[in-house]
Amino acid sequence: MEYLWIIPFSPLVAFIIIGLFGYKFLREPLSGIVAVIGVAISAVASIIGFIDVAKTGNYYDLKLYNWMSIGDYNISVSILWDPLSALMTCVVTCVSTFIFIFATGYMKGDESYPRFFAYLSLFVFMMLMLTLSDNLVQLFFGWEGVGLASYLLIGFWHYKKSAANAAMESFVVNRVGDWLFLLGILLAFVTFGTLDYLQIFNKLAGVDYVIITAIALLLFGGAVGKSAQIPLHIWLPNAMEGPTPVSALIHAATMVAAGVYMVARLMPVFASSEVALDTVMFVGTMSAFIAATMGLVQNDIKRIIAYSTLSQLGYMFAAEGLGLFSEGMFHLTSHAVFKALLFLGSGSVLIALHHLLDIQKMGQIGRAMPITTGTFLIGALALAGIPPFVGFFSKDPIIEGAYEINTFVFLFLWGGAFLTAFYIFRLFFLTFFDGDRLDPHLREHVHESPPNMTIPLIVLATATVVLGFFKEFFINFLKPSLDPAYMKFLPNDVKALVSEGLSRAHHVHIEPNAFSFLGHSLTSFLGILILATAIAGITLAYVMYQIRRIDPVKIGDMFQPIYKLFYNRWYFDHIYYAIFVYGYYKLSKVLWFVGDKVIIDGIVDGSGKGSVFAGGVLGKTQLGRISGYVLQMLIGVVIFLSLFLFLK
Amino acid sequence: MELSVVAFWILSTIAVVSAIGVVFFKNIVYSVLSLISALIAISGLFFNLGAELVGALQILIYAVAIVVFYVLVISTVPQYKGEAVDPKYALLSAPFGFILFLELAYVSVYGLWASNTGIFSPDIFQQISNAKAVATLLFTKYLFPFEVASLILLVAMIGAILLGKKDIVEDEEGGA
Amino acid sequence: MVPYEYYVALSGLLMVLGLIGVIVRKNVIAMLISTELMLNAVNIAFVAFDVKLHDVVGQVFVFFILTIAAAEAAVGLGLIMAIYRMKKDVDVEKLTELKG
Numbered sequence: 001m002e003y004l005w006i007i008p009f010s011p012l013v014a015f016i017i018i019g020l021f022g023y024k025f026l027r028e029p030l031s032g033i034v035a036v037i038g039v040a041i042s043a044v045a046s047i048i049g050f051i052d053v054a055k056t057g058n059y060y061d062l063k064l065y066n067w068m069s070i071g072d073y074n075i076s077v078s079i080l081w082d083p084l085s086a087l088m089t090c091v092v093t094c095v096s097t098f099i100f101i102f103a104t105g106y107m108k109g110d111e112s113y114p115r116f117f118a119y120l121s122l123f124v125f126m127m128l129m130l131t132l133s134d135n136l137v138q139l140f141f142g143w144e145g146v147g148l149a150s151y152l153l154i155g156f157w158h159y160k161k162s163a164a165n166a167a168m169e170s171f172v173v174n175r176v177g178d179w180l181f182l183l184g185i186l187l188a189f190v191t192f193g194t195l196d197y198l199q200i201f202n203k204l205a206g207v208d209y210v211i212i213t214a215i216a217l218l219l220f221g222g223a224v225g226k227s228a229q230i231p232l233h234i235w236l237p238n239a240m241e242g243p244t245p246v247s248a249l250i251h252a253a254t255m256v257a258a259g260v261y262m263v264a265r266l267m268p269v270f271a272s273s274e275v276a277l278d279t280v281m282f283v284g285t286m287s288a289f290i291a292a293t294m295g296l297v298q299n300d301i302k303r304i305i306a307y308s309t310l311s312q313l314g315y316m317f318a319a320e321g322l323g324l325f326s327e328g329m330f331h332l333t334s335h336a337v338f339k340a341l342l343f344l345g346s347g348s349v350l351i352a353l354h355h356l357l358d359i360q361k362m363g364q365i366g367r368a369m370p371i372t373t374g375t376f377l378i379g380a381l382a383l384a385g386i387p388p389f390v391g392f393f394s395k396d397p398i399i400e401g402a403y404e405i406n407t408f409v410f411l412f413l414w415g416g417a418f419l420t421a422f423y424i425f426r427l428f429f430l431t432f433f434d435g436d437r438l439d440p441h442l443r444e445h446v447h448e449s450p451p452n453m454t455i456p457l458i459v460l461a462t463a464t465v466v467l468g469f470f471k472e473f474f475i476n477f478l479k480p481s482l483d484p485a486y487m488k489f490l491p492n493d494v495k496a497l498v499s500e501g502l503s504r505a506h507h508v509h510i511e512p513n514a515f516s517f518l519g520h521s522l523t524s525f526l527g528i529l530i531l532a533t534a535i536a537g538i539t540l541a542y543v544m545y546q547i548r549r550i551d552p553v554k555i556g557d558m559f560q561p562i563y564k565l566f567y568n569r570w571y572f573d574h575i576y577y578a579i580f581v582y583g584y585y586k587l588s589k590v591l592w593f594v595g596d597k598v599i600i601d602g603i604v605d606g607s608g609k610g611s612v613f614a615g616g617v618l619g620k621t622q623l624g625r626i627s628g629y630v631l632q633m634l635i636g637v638v639i640f641l642s643l644f645l646f647l648k
Numbered sequence: 649m650e651l652s653v654v655a656f657w658i659l660s661t662i663a664v665v666s667a668i669g670v671v672f673f674k675n676i677v678y679s680v681l682s683l684i685s686a687l688i689a690i691s692g693l694f695f696n697l698g699a700e701l702v703g704a705l706q707i708l709i710y711a712v713a714i715v716v717f718y719v720l721v722i723s724t725v726p727q728y729k730g731e732a733v734d735p736k737y738a739l740l741s742a743p744f745g746f747i748l749f750l751e752l753a754y755v756s757v758y759g760l761w762a763s764n765t766g767i768f769s770p771d772i773f774q775q776i777s778n779a780k781a782v783a784t785l786l787f788t789k790y791l792f793p794f795e796v797a798s799l800i801l802l803v804a805m806i807g808a809i810l811l812g813k814k815d816i817v818e819d820e821e822g823g824a
Numbered sequence: 825m826v827p828y829e830y831y832v833a834l835s836g837l838l839m840v841l842g843l844i845g846v847i848v849r850k851n852v853i854a855m856l857i858s859t860e861l862m863l864n865a866v867n868i869a870f871v872a873f874d875v876k877l878h879d880v881v882g883q884v885f886v887f888f889i890l891t892i893a894a895a896e897a898a899v900g901l902g903l904i905m906a907i908y909r910m911k912k913d914v915d916v917e918k919l920t921e922l923k924g
Contacts, residue, residue: 650825652825652826653825653826656826656830656831657826660834663834663838664834664837664838664841667837667838667841667842668841670841670854670857670858670861671841671842671844671845671848671849671858671861676851676853676854676857679854679857680857683857683860683861686838686861687864690864690867690868693831693834693868693871694867694868694871697831697871697872697875698875699871699875699883699886701883702867702871702883702886702887705886705887705890706867706890709890709893709894710860710864710890710893713894714893714894714897717897717898717901718853718856718857718897718901720901721853721904721905722853724905725853725904725905725908725914728851728853728914728915730850730851730915732849732850732851732854733848733849733850734848734849734850734917737847737848738844738847738848740847741843741844741847741848742844745840745841745843745844746840748836748840748843749836749837749839749840752832752833752836752837752839752840753833753836753837756829756832756833756836757829757830757832757833766877766878766879766880766881767878767879768878768879768880770878778883781880782880782883782884782887785880785881786884786887790884793888797887797888797891797892798891800891800892800895801891801894801895803895804894804895804896804898804899805898807898807899807902808899808901808902809902810902811899811902811903811905811906812901812902812905812906
């Protein structure tokens with residue numbers, strides 16, 4: 001398994017090559033090609049490794065390089081290759097490959113073309129460091145690295161003020177989460193004396209419940225920031241200022257899922273604490289529902305999909321909180337595929353419409369862009385949870401599991417599913433069909449995108465259709481990493497502990513096989529209910545925005561307070577602005593006056609004035625006459641000699 | 649009364665009176681003459697203490713060589729017309745000087761004489777002369793400072809010549 | 825035999841007189857003469873200590889002081905000549921370039 005080191009370092013090499021030679025030698029097509037080759041190599045390597053793990057169910061812990069020693073603990077750059085990390089790595093590399101190919105078309109003609117691909121390669125390297133890590137320090141390294149890459153890419157068009165602000169905002173908001181995450185790492189190190197996952201898992205049994213809970217909650221705080229869950233979600237919609245491939249790769253498929261991955265990776269730690277699991281569950285549930293309501297009324301095509309990402313990440317966290325870790329990870333995989341598809345589809349639309357973002361001004365472009373429309377429809381159906389697309393197989397089990405475990409969570413997830421179906425088809429109808437609202441000038445130029453953009457769409461759409469039927473394979477594949485009964489690296493007492501923590505989900509039985517699950521959904525009451533909800537959402541969107549039987553404006557007027565609440569995103573941004581930005585501004589003003597004006601300026605100016613004053617006084621003693629100096633010396637000698645004689 | 653005691657009182661009185669003269673004579677020539685008188689009295693004190701070599705050098709170097717410098721300069725510079733003493737400074741320095749003298753005298757008379765004694769007891773001076781003892785030390789242990797002292801004299805001579813030369817600065821810089 | 829402390833006290837008196845001379849005299853040449861007085865006061869102290877402590881190192885230093893006094897007189901008088909040539913005066917009240 002030594003070849004696994006190729007996976008993270010091939011994008012790094014691509015990054016270095018593009019970074020050094022991008023502008024001088026490679027320029028437009030070549031730097032993109034180098035980046036695609038770099039990530040494709042690691043995709044191939046990770047698929048080979050994936051097959052190996054799928055066959056054997058083994059795990060490999062490779063220490064590549066000893067980074068630093070703290071006491072008797074060595075922090076190393078390492079690869080932990082087990083089903084979980086193999087799945088995540090495959091998702092990252094494969095989705096990245098197609099998004100890279102799409103980006104070669106999307107970024108065509110941009111003057112910073114090499115810089116874009118350099119950043120993208122850097123991002124993939126950091127993301128792989130994160131997923132492949134076998135200890136918390138390397139995880140944190142990757143965690144911060146993807147944050148950096150995200151910052152650079154959101155602000156890629158840095159001459160736009162809104163983009164620069166959004167990049168800054170994402171960085172600052174993430175800092176809050178990262179601060180908690182770092183505290184969690186430190187507490188884990190103090191508690192366990194090690195930061196390697198496997199060693200931490202081995203020592204779990206004897207540790208105090210409160211400390212475990214604290215560690216899990218602090219680490220989850222980091223995940224909340226990185227995965228943009230409530231209350232740290234505000235950066236993600238604004239992050240859509242970046243180029244669309246970036247939104248697809250970083251802010252939908254991979255980086256924002258890092259929090260979900262981290263929770264699954266540290267599943268034994270979270271499973272040891274009821275409180276931590278409950279927190280994960282409720283934060284995920286609330287994010288899933290609230291983000292869906294925000295998505296209902298937005299008009300920016302990318303922001304709607306961004307809110308949808310928030311909502312779907314909420315589903316994943318809810319699944320993990322419910323104890324359905326495998327279902328959560330499967331939803332992560334399927335979401336990465338169909339959300340990348342949706343983003344790339346919207347990117348294709350944006351290219352055709354010259355970066356027009358407002359869906360109220362679009363319409364009737366479906367006929368001109370058949371491939372984009374078709375693939376986008378597939379993605380939308382998958383998001384809405386319509387069989388046989390992958391979203392159905394990944395999202396329905398979560399809602400059904402919630403029904404069995406926690407009614408409160410079920411109600412919100414169920415409501416969220418209705419809203420999801422509604423808002424994505426609202427977007428779909430407004431963008432691709434409906435009346436003729438498009439500017440005639442733009443309309444003339446609408447055309448299908450070139451093949452290097454449509455081929456990734458087709459591949460991802462195919463994956464969206466096919467992947468759902470591999471449900472059983474994925475669930476079984478993940479068992480050695482996420483089912484305590486199959487986890488080889490856990491001692492028995494920890495297995496019992498983890499198994500007890502996950503006991504809330506023990507009575508849930510979800511058909512692993514895709515076909516029997518489909519049959520079960522179509523026959524049981526619950527399955528039909530969920531399916532009917534999704535269809536109802538789609539139908540309502542059709543009625544309101546396609547055939548216009550119900551006027552959306554009237555509905556909006558009728559429920560004006562709620563509409564305003566949703567439209568203003570539940571006033572989160574306003575509250576944060578009032579508390580943090582304005583409050584901080586006030587605090588800074590006070591500190592400026594007290595600290596700077598009074599204390600520091602007082603000291604600085606005072607010392608200056610004091611020196612001038614003392615100089616004025618002492619200057620009078622400078623008579624310029626030698627006799628005077630000698631007299632002063634005589635007086636000094638007398639004083640010191642007297643002191644010496646009397647104080648002796 | 650012993651002879652040496654009488655000599656001490658007489659010589660020291662001469663020295664102190666001459667010193668007062670040095671300080672307060674308005675005419676600078678009188679001052680120099682008082683200095684000569686004081687120097688001779690001091691060399692007499694040296695003889696009285698048994699330090700013949702130093703006493704002799706005192707007369708040779710101070711009372712002759714150095715005083716000649718002063719006389720030469722005084723004859724070059726025109727007579728100083730202003731008042732000799734600045735009364736403001738005299739009033740200020742007199743009390744402080746008096747206190748300093750009291751303190752020095754206190755330290756001298758009642759101070760501790762705790763220090764290592766050397767090997768040159770009066771018995772040894774009976775056998776070898778004072779000059780021999782000083783010269784031995786000067787040319788063995790203090791040979792290097794002795795040579796440096798000669799160098800200093802040379803440098804001082806050159807410096808004095810350069811300083812005293814007329815219009816040195818303009819000529820030197822013009823040439824360079 | 826006179827106690828050696830008296831010699832040291834005498835040296836202190838001459839020292840103070842020399843110091844007062846430096847302070848009160850307005851003629852630069854007279855100030856220089858007063859310094860000679862102070863140097864001699866030190867010489868007396870050296871010799872007195874020597875005899876008291878049965879040593880001759882002090883007398884060696886008196887020899888060095890004589891040397892330095894000669895050098896100092898030469899350079900100091902040279903300086904006075906230079907000052908006189910520049911200022912046409914030897915009054916210390918006129919030499920106040922350092923006045924603050």
